[in-house]
Amino acid sequence: MKNKVDEDIILVGAGLTGLTFCNFLRETDIKIAIFDVNPEEFYNTFDDNRHIVLSNTSKIILSNMGIWGELENYCTEIKNIHISKKHVFGNTIVSAKDENIESLGYQIPLKRLLNKLYQSIKLSKNIRVYSRSEVASVIQDDIINVKFIRNKKEETISSRALIFTSGSQLNIVKDLFQPKIQKDYKQNAIVCEVLTDLHDSITAFERFTDDGILGVIPRKKNSWTLIYSTNFKESGYINELSKSELKDYFQNLIGSKCGGIIDIKNLVSYPLKLNFYENFTNKNTCLLGDAAHTLHPIAGQSFNLSVRDCLEITKMIKQYSSKGNINFSHIFSDYENNRKKEVQRIVKFTDFLSTFVHGRNIVKNKFISLFLLAIDSNKTLRIDVIRYLLGVNFSDKLISDMKNK
Template sequence: MSPAAPTRVDVAIVGGGMVGATVALALAGTQLRVALVEAVRFDAAEQSSFDDRTTALGNGSRRILETLGAWPLMAAHASRVSEIQVSEAGRYGGARLRAAEQGLEALGYLVSNRHIGAALWQRLSQQPGLQLRVPARVHEAQFEADCVRLQLASAAQECVEARVVIAADGAQSLLARTAGIANAVEDYQQVAVVVQVSTDRAANGVAHERFTPSGPLAVLPLRDGRHTIVWTLTPERARAVLALEDAAFISELQQCFGWRIGRILAANARASYPLRLSRAGSMRGPRLALVGNAAQALHPVAGQGFNLGLRDAALLAEILAAAADPGDPAVLEDYERRRATDRRGMIGFTDGLVQMFGSDRAAVVAVRSLGLQLFDLMPAAKRALSALSWGFGGDTPRLMRGLRLNPRQGNGERP
């Protein structure tokens, strides 16, 4: 029996996690024929992109999600960050950044990954032209001169032929590996322990970033009054902390963080994430573009990984929607060039924070302590930090300016 004819599309997106789902939504409704292939349903327990973590979304990300119609579906679950307090264990003082001082409604928003997934996939299911393949895993890719051929390990054993493929398949990207794109990985030798806690004082919009000798500890306010904790530890200490009974765990956490959020009363199940910086040598290959973690996976210290990936997704969709041949090398080169400033800046900023606050050399300790005090006194530095919510520079994608890509609605109209 001869094999079934391949499904032909303009763009195939591999991976429908946080970033892949967004790029699919951005391209749906444009003139391009689009297929999204995702191995795991968004609401399945084993879907690691939409797990129990909480993501800090900057104002630019909120705008992108708003333009795509996904924000209203998650807004009821979002908590506003009105203030960020930065401090260092064992040192007096610290720095505060307040939304009101910056003339902002919020410095950012916290939404659980589960709610982000539910909102994005609800919007995806409303796009009539979009071809969704889920659950379906791409197990092989062949790069040809005029297309990329993807073999799907689904019940139908389908083959998808695309003029361009978007790799949104995470830090272990099969697509990037198959295309021969090198990936530089730096293991931070740190593990993030993530847990939600309730305290005797309800969360009030204040987020805390506390730098401790074992690594940064972020305490983020949730809408329901609880806090989510991202506790960075050495692998040995993380193993020990994960093995503790609840009462002993709470006591360790309280001792490490102090009493700024009151007494910790209860903690839910803990999850852990080994932390690495992984960076693809290029954001493009033959008829291939990389977005999100497939292009770069960052330390969560500044909460920037998804925000950066969203801007990859927004600009790539805009460039592909305007191209005669979306897989043309010149088109993909344009994408890489226009993302370079933001990408380089955000990777450098995040990695710099990890290195600076991870060092116990006396000179570095003195400089960062002084740096925190100075930062607190410098309105310009605060303005610059809150502006990171819109990226590190370079092109501002149309979606982040509130402009849809759908030519049928007139390019450039507000939604």
């Protein structure tokens, strides 16, 4: 056990959340060590085709952080979202114009975002990155001792606070945080790239089919991300289809809105589960990102919510540290109080969409039909939906605080 403190904060996990957190605190006096099992090259060579949708709020936050400029070249702006349900009369278009904002979201290649977040902290004097290092155990006290394995050797490091940004799978978390709320949607998300004969679209489509939820989101030129969350039976069936059968299958689900499908690439499947800790802080330890909440991807909320979490917690760390009083237990407890309401609302909203809205139940379908019609004809309701999807309701103050600095 070490009694001397090496760092102020240790982060377990240098994925999107860990790196975003570090970017908010780069070039400050807070000493941070961030661990990841991945090697340093990972951030340059990572060649996953996955894209992620960032909300307008996230874009503003990342711009203020100073990392948006170059990323803009790789982004596709979404100006409208067309929402409909199969066999249900009524659909609606949610548009950026209604909210007087530039865009409803930005689709960006995950690899570009990860790379930029990593490059901009790499040379920061207050941040040390431990690559190829797996955190194996944690002993929590006023000083936290963290054991990690690097080059097959066990080493120990200590800190005043520890934040898990380790995604949803790390077992150590379960010993420190309870109870975890879990829900297995018994669905897979099928994700692939679709090329069609329609170019440079600014409209995304969200369609509730009989068995699932289909999102088709424009990328650059004639490329689209297709994400289809559906039950095991249908996803199993889709996974067995040949390429030409796949084209017909998805064309039938989408209709002609995105043009004629020319090709389908990089089909992958993810099991869908909700993992969520109601209490995401415990004295001088805290959960951030997917470690705290892993949501159904229906509304593209998980990382967008984490960006706002990171902004709030780092803002509080800076405030306390400027007063010379860095008591992490107080900071984390205040952070949880400030964020609990928004986190729970987004979790509930996303869970409601993913469980209630799909299926063939006639009563449900009638309700949805009315809801879609109501959104379409009632501007206030439409704006409320946009605000929910963009996180604007909850984040106005966060952003204005950031701008006033």
